[in-house]
Amino acid sequence: MLRHTIKEFIVRHLHQARLSPSEIAVAHHISVRYLHHLFRHEGTSVSRFIREQRLERCRADLADPLQAYRGVAEIGARWGLADAAVFSRAFKKTYGISPGVYRAARRAATDGAAEPAPAPGSG
Template sequence: MIETPPHVVPFGPIRFSVLTFPSMRWVRTPRLSHRSDPESYALAFAQHNGTMALSRLGTDVVLGSRDLVLYDSSHAYDVRLAVPECAQASVTIAQFPQALLPLPRGHIDNLLGRRIAGNTGVGTLLTQSITSVLTGTTPFRAADAVRLGTILLDLLTAVLAHESDAHHTPPPQHEALLLRIQEFVCRHLGEPSLSPIAVANAHHISLRQLHRLFRTQDTTVAAWIRRQRLDRCRRDLADPRHGGSPVHAIATRWGFTDPAYFSRAFRAAYGISPSEHRNLTGCVVTTAAGSPVA
């Protein structure tokens, strides 16, 4: 039985729930998943002295304090949390629309229901940041909450990307070159002339060698450049500071010269249009006539 009601805190696209209770169990059945599916992901971690076990699709995983677990509202699951007698557990859950997670669906599916370390490396940064934001005493303005939500979603994405990349690590010398190339690309994303051949020439390697490096990332050079540009657009569309900028202006800022192509690429990547994404994150600015900026 939950001892205190859930404390729900919205931060832009993410809704955080903090629950405190003794040992308990909660189940989402296949029937409930089919009847009501908000098409969201949730990332949970607990601060307690006991163990948390999650069963999904016949696979069990046992989690310790600060361990993270990602689950999908479309799937059934069974969660059991056990703590010593008379003790209390506190679980933090971050829930967000599936369309906002900028990672390939196949990579995400491989991480569902698995233990993700939340007390080492980038996982520590995420859990500490979430805890700090939720336990702070200083109130946030609405615009601050939206920006913080975007930052926390980026951190969450970094944790999941790190877990996914751990299975595709290139040799050290190739990894160093790949990092230099990725940094170069990120510095020049706003230049429409940025292309695989331009990247290869800038690093004095052949186009074939460049493509071979990116195969370790399960993507192509052009697809990686496009994804980085789309991700920058996604963040700007959710940022109140850019709420007055038309969608096409944000796209142009990050190297997209064809608005129709940008709109198709954005929908293909995230499942929604740029304008729908802006609405979903709550960053909608209207014109003097009362219509939203498009």
């Protein structure tokens, strides 16, 4: 129950670049050591959970045509990854492709799917 509450708190505060285990522990009136203990039971860490959640939100925004007006670095900063180089390296390490290339590939896939199919007999 507490772990679920903490995860919800983290997700609500992902945009805060300074979100840290100590801030999370204080907000939940527990020690940082106990916070780490809760996440260790799932085979992860607090920092890894935060990074994974941030990167997933960034990935979703990069794929979202409604977010096309935002730059790649702006999307990273929006989710608490204020250093563009760190964001780009983490994204590439996680997804195997840079954020800009990922966005371009998603845009190309979406644009190709949005084109109407040729009429029968017109080709």
